Amino acid sequence: MSGWALLVLAVVLGGFAFFLWHRVAVAPQWATWVRWVLAALIAALIALMLASFDAWGGTFTPAQMRPWVWLGSAFMASYLYLFLGLVPVWLASVVIWFVRWRHDHGAIGRRRLNRFAAPLVVAVAVGATGYGAWEAANPTVTQVEASSPDLPEEFDGLRVALVSDLHAGAVRSADFTREAVDLVNAQEPDLVVIAGDLIDGKADRYAPEIAPLADLEAPLGVYATTGNHEMYRDTANWLRAFDAIGLQMLRNRSVPLERDGATITLAGVHDLEGEGEWAPDVDAALAGSDPAGYTMLVAHQPRQAFALEGRDVDLQLSGHTHGGQMWPLNHLVPLQQPMLDGLAVVAGTPVVTSRGVGAWGPAIRVLARPEVPIVTLRRS
CATH class of the missing domain: 3.60.21.10 (Metallo-dependent phosphatases)
Known part of the structure; x- marks a missing residue:
């Protein structure tokens, strides 16, 4: 893979990771330690996702890597549903921000929305991915x-x-x-x-x-x-x-x-x-x-x-x-x-x-x- 391709990949993955972290950790205004834990978890899952493309070379055997690679690739699948769910929530937050611009941009309403919606979207995405794992295993x-x-x-x-x-x-x-x-x-x-x-x-x-x-x-x-x-x-x-x-x-x-x-x-x-x-x-x-x-x-x-x-x-x-x-x-x-x-x-x-x-x-x-x-x- 060329240097430019690696740069584009890094920018795309970084943008996705930041969007996900911001919507599930920052927008709901969770405690600081929760934000850092979620940041570390997302970073680890992306690293495992890259492992499915042999990004870390052949240091370990396929059998040794497979459980971790499976987890990383499952995260890649769940991100589709996380993205589909979190984008509408973000758009709703933007609407509240504009409608309530004279009243602190609706800070309390946006926080309540995100605290309810973010965990719900995560649960649905994990559920859809779990179902998808069962479906894929049963040709x-x-x-x-x-x-x-x-x-x-x-x-x-x-x-x-x-x-x-x-x-x-x-x-x-x-x-x-x-x-x-x-x-x-x-x-x-x-x-x-x-x-x-x-x-x-x-x-x-x-x-x-x-x-x-x-x-x-x-x-x-x-x-x-x-x-x-x-x-x-x-x-x-x-x-x-x-x-x-x-x-x-x-x-x-x-x-x-x-x-x-x-x-x-x-x-x-x-x-x-x-x-x-x-x-x-x-x-x-x-x-x-x-x-x-x-x-x-x-x-x-x-x-x-x-x-x-x-x-x-x-x-x-x-x-x-x-x-x-x-x-x-x-x-x-x-x-x-x-x-x-x-x-x-x-x-x-x-x-x-x-x-x-x-x-x-x-x-x-x-x-x-x-x-x-x-x-x-x-x-x-």
């Missing part, structure tokens, strides 16, 4: 059907497990990966497709957290492509780690899938964030496909379907959106992506988008439960 299986007249009869009823956005690393350990693998295997899918963002961090530190993926089972194989987080750093080492555990990587290429003498094509492209040899190349990925046959393409982001218009792709499998992960962020997803989750048609191509089985940053989800879609292919 579910959802059923989706995708129909096409081009699907061979031999593949009618084929069940594809769509796994995406595991985000194993500083917060999510191999234990969670194992739970995800067990959830998928229990469905006995015919094919497993992994649509990117398996990891966060560097391979030499966090590769053990994805080791249980080697136990995924499906008669037609386990295939994967990259997401944007594989592109942010250590791409080559992560791809080697994926190869080492037996994932068949779709690096801008296609493979034939055979069943009872019939064949369909499974293709995959790198994520849009990739550059150079890691850049997405739809032409290369579809070079071996039959335009008259059935083709299924794996691309991390739903918006990658715009590059498929007119290319006779029957189905795209994606992730990336997390379903917004934490309400109300789901309302921001349409600013970047053409869909949130489920099944939709994007630029003429049917796209199934998973909310993902894991979570980025904090292991917190609010009204966006993690999932493993089981996509049943139908000839229609």
